[in-house]
Amino acid sequence: MNPMSLKEALNSFPRENFSNSDPLSVVGICLDEQTWTVLKSFAESAPLIRLRSHLSEYRVQETDTGTEWMAGPKPEICIVDFDRDRRKAALAAENIHGASPDTAIFAVSADAQPDLIIQAMRSGCSEYLLKPIGREQLLNAVARVGGRRKERAQPFRAHVLAFMGAKGGCGVTSVVTQLGVLLANTFSKRTLVVDLHSDFGDAALYLGLTRHRYHFFELIENTDRLDAELLQSFLARHSSGLDLVPAPEGNDGPRRILPGAVAQTFDFLRTRYDYILVDMPPGLSDENLEMVRHCDQFLMVALAEVSALRNVVRQFNYLTHKEIPPERFRVVLNRHQKRSLITDGEIEKTLGQKLFWKIPNQYAHIVKAINGGEPIAQLSTSEVAKSLTDLAMHLGAKPIATDKKKDNAGLRGFLGR
Ligand SMILES: Nc1ncnc2c1ncn2[C@@H]1O[C@H](COP(=O)(O)OP(=O)(O)O)[C@@H](O)[C@H]1O
Numbered sequence: 001m002n003p004m005s006l007k008e009a010l011n012s013f014p015r016e017n018f019s020n021s022d023p024l025s026v027v028g029i030c031l032d033e034q035t036w037t038v039l040k041s042f043a044e045s046a047p048l049i050r051l052r053s054h055l056s057e058y059r060v061q062e063t064d065t066g067t068e069w070m071a072g073p074k075p076e077i078c079i080v081d082f083d084r085d086r087r088k089a090a091l092a093a094e095n096i097h098g099a100s101p102d103t104a105i106f107a108v109s110a111d112a113q114p115d116l117i118i119q120a121m122r123s124g125c126s127e128y129l130l131k132p133i134g135r136e137q138l139l140n141a142v143a144r145v146g147g148r149r150k151e152r153a154q155p156f157r158a159h160v161l162a163f164m165g166a167k168g169g170c171g172v173t174s175v176v177t178q179l180g181v182l183l184a185n186t187f188s189k190r191t192l193v194v195d196l197h198s199d200f201g202d203a204a205l206y207l208g209l210t211r212h213r214y215h216f217f218e219l220i221e222n223t224d225r226l227d228a229e230l231l232q233s234f235l236a237r238h239s240s241g242l243d244l245v246p247a248p249e250g251n252d253g254p255r256r257i258l259p260g261a262v263a264q265t266f267d268f269l270r271t272r273y274d275y276i277l278v279d280m281p282p283g284l285s286d287e288n289l290e291m292v293r294h295c296d297q298f299l300m301v302a303l304a305e306v307s308a309l310r311n312v313v314r315q316f317n318y319l320t321h322k323e324i325p326p327e328r329f330r331v332v333l334n335r336h337q338k339r340s341l342i343t344d345g346e347i348e349k350t351l352g353q354k355l356f357w358k359i360p361n362q363y364a365h366i367v368k369a370i371n372g373g374e375p376i377a378q379l380s381t382s383e384v385a386k387s388l389t390d391l392a393m394h395l396g397a398k399p400i401a402t403d404k405k406k407d408n409a410g411l412r413g414f415l416g417r
């Protein structure tokens, strides 16, 4: 992400949201004397922060006690000086981020080179404060942490449903996008689709949302700074009301995602939505595994084919081995046909579990919907639409029934009844 545009997006900050009744605990690391003095006088004059301790070493050697000093209640802010040793400072920030993803990390430095700023942000810092630190600069940064703390304190709400294909082409993107549109439109649920593909994701294309600025991996890189306002700049909005965080447009190189970042991002997203549907690429990468650990339901989309079914069994075995609770697993059989060569009974026997959902095979409807970019309108009388509507209800969504006329025009009209 271009640092200037990020700066613009960050320009307004939720100072008014920040309750000052409960000061944020702060630990300083390798700060020079002048910076520590500024912090002390700031803490004394405004009850926004409470200085807990100052470490005079980065403690990143293997022989060091690492982040043991963080045992007990985690500090809410760590302020790390990057000028004494940039490499060690970045490592210290990564260690802190790994041990306590909720701790905000501020880099302080006299060097304002953009690549150094980006490097610090990538190691988990949410702020880059330029020396000599001014009161206003510090106040803004602290207020942002306070605002985020308040937003994150809201109880988790969204149901996170992670969809993965037993192999490519099973219909994950079709199901996720169309179920998403239904939940947003017919059921008036605050719904978000996240495309977790690291390259060549299709969700934006299937929804006809090809003009967007940022993608999911940029969102993850900014997770420490994420608040309601910044999130808006990452969303593409479909006419149904569905929000989308798309995948990168092409393949823009491998990305290093800090452990815990996927979970942390979804913790925040959960506070903003009723349903979050995740379009995962097939396979068990570290990000996928973290996603499976963090979701409420993991739905594997399969076809009635030997290779797909074999993959379902293998992946479930692997996930069970990784201690993912088996009650979270669901199998959705897509392109279901009543007269299939492999019967439902045989499939369930192979899988060792009941099929959670069956979505009928209606290629023409799906293709028309995708090409039209308006899934809900195109699918209004199809069996696929009916199956997905029933699925939405099974997942707990209730159709809105404001008045009788609207109800008829809504769900039943949508089903062509
Ligand atoms: N229920 C269905 N009936 C018929 N064709 C389907 C159905 N669901 C998906 N398809 C078709 O299967 C193909 C692959 O779908 P897609 O959603 O791109 O899969 P994936 O995201 O798992 O790779 C597409 O051509 C799509 O139109």
Ligand SMILES: [Mg+2]
Pocket (backbone or CB within 6 Å): 172, 173, 174, 202
């Ligand atoms: Mg896909």
